[in-house]
Amino acid sequence: MPQTKRLNYLLLLVLLISAFIRCGVAVYVQRQLDRQPDRTYVIEGDAEGYWKLAQTMKHGEPYSIYTPPRRVLRMPGFPVVLAGAMSVVGESHARVRLVLALLGVVTCFVVYLLGKELVNETVGVLAAGLSAVSPVMAGFSVLFLSETVFALTMLISLWVLVKLSNIKWESTDRNRGILWSLLAGVSLALAYYVRPSWLLVVPLVVAFYILSARGHRKAAVQRALVLLAGFTLMLLPWVIRNYQVTGHFVPTTLWAGPSLYDGLNPRATGDSDMTFFDQEHVLDSMTEYEMNQHYTQRAVAYAKQHPGHVLQLMAAKLLRYWKPWPNAAQFQSWWMMLAVSVVFVPVMVFAVYGAWVSRNQCLLLLMTTGPILYFSLIHLVFVSSLRYRLPAEYSLYILSAVGICQLYVSRFQKKEIHP
Structure with missing residues (x-):
């Protein structure tokens, strides 16, 4: 059987496994909650807020919750997804969880696409497989929280940026470069609509794009401006709406x-x-x-x-972010901690090795380690936990797959993997 065909079958198997695990988790979580009449959500607070905001969208009501009304509490990206699911399957927690489970499967597929674009199909399939069997990724994909949907939109934006980076600077590719620059701006905005902390990535991408374009500065500036235009146009509806309800320029939330x-x-x-x-x-x-x-x-x-306390807090937040097992007390059972650690620790070891063997591949390192390091820095200031690391683990698994493949190739003396 040809290698490509075999990998396609493996990818299909990975996606089926991903769907089986996530749908199973969705059913399990809902049954556990149904046995506790006084509890509706696994993680109260945020989940309830997202659900209520989605209901306001579905019913055509003003986008706000609580009294006094909170009109700019959350970005609308995840509530839009929930509202769309409600419109199709109704306002049933169980059925909406199954829709979110399928979005988790799509996220695994986009991991494959990004891995394939950065390295090759083998790495893409393996990275998707790691994502498919991750207990934390499977568990969070069925919760009414934005982590998995943000991971999906973030991965799409990274994939578009890689596609853009691979387009040559020659004038013959000018229109193609402009098109993908526009798509990059739009995809970055979609991720931003789910998680506003993604905003700082935009200037970083533009700066890197211009500075790395040796001898093609004019074309790089042109594409950067198109990217910014796409992002800004996508952002305008939210900014205008916020100005109308608050009287102030609010590009994120309040x-x-x-x-x-x-x-x-x-x-x-x-x-x-x-x-x-x-x-x-x-x-x-x-x-x-x-x-x-x-x-x-x-x-x-x-x-x-209190700079001393701030430094202490930064150390505590760093530990909470990188801890192999969950921080929340409700997830401190030995089997949960073991299940999460058994996956995360080897994945990190392989990622470090993958980074070492790929140390000369700047784009690969940026796309795989960049997000997890970026959010690590963000959460030195804000509160921190495994939950905030989770979306960035998806792209990191590509680097883990590189490490695994490199060890396999080395052991059996096969040809070295190159992107």
Whole structure:
């Protein structure tokens, strides 16, 4: 059987395994919750908020929740996905979980596409396989949380950026380069609509793109401007809507301030504890915009006055981010910790080896290690946990697959893998 055909069959098998695991987890999670009448979500708070926002969209109501109304609490990307699922299968938690499970399968497929584009089909299939059997990835894919959908949109944006990077600078490819630059801007915006912290990637991509274009600076600037135009056009509806409801320019959300204060306050530990928000009732006397500014200023002031505690918190957050097992108390059972660690530790070892053998391949290293290091830095400031690392693990698995393949090739004295 030809190698390509064999890999296609393996990919199909990987996707079927991914679907089987995720649908099974969806059924299991829903049954466990059904046995607890006083509990609706695995992780309360965020999940309930996303679900209610999705319901407002489906019913054509104003995009807000709580009293006083919170109109710019969350980016609309994930609620749009939930609302779309509700429109197809109804407002059933069980059925919507199955839709999210299938999106998890699509995410594994995009891992394959990115791995294939960066290295080759073998690496792509293996990386998709690692993603398919990951307990954490399977578990989070059926929760009403944005991690898996963000991973999907982020991976698509990375794949588009790789496709763009592979287009030559010659004038014959000018139109193709412009098209993929526009798609890059759009795909980055889609990921941003799910997770606003992805915003800082845009200037980093533009700077890298221009600086790395030796001898083709004019064409690089042109493509960068098209990318920025695509991103800006996608962002405009959200910015205009926010200005209409708040009277202010708000490109992200008005929850960044409380989130920042959650990570930088006298009682901060690196874990999330938003009880201060419920206790202080600042929205009784402030607008949503003023509240966001209020907590941002308090967090910055505390950081300036207590640099020693900030450094301690950074160390604690770094540990929480990279810890092989979950941080949350509800996931501290020995079998959960073991299942997560048994996958994550070897994956990291293979990723380190993959990075070493690929140390001269800048694009590969950027696309695989860049996201996980980027979010590691972000969450030195905000609260941190495995949950915030999870989306970036998908692209890291490509580097793990490179390490595994390289060891296999070395052992059996086969030809070295090259992208």
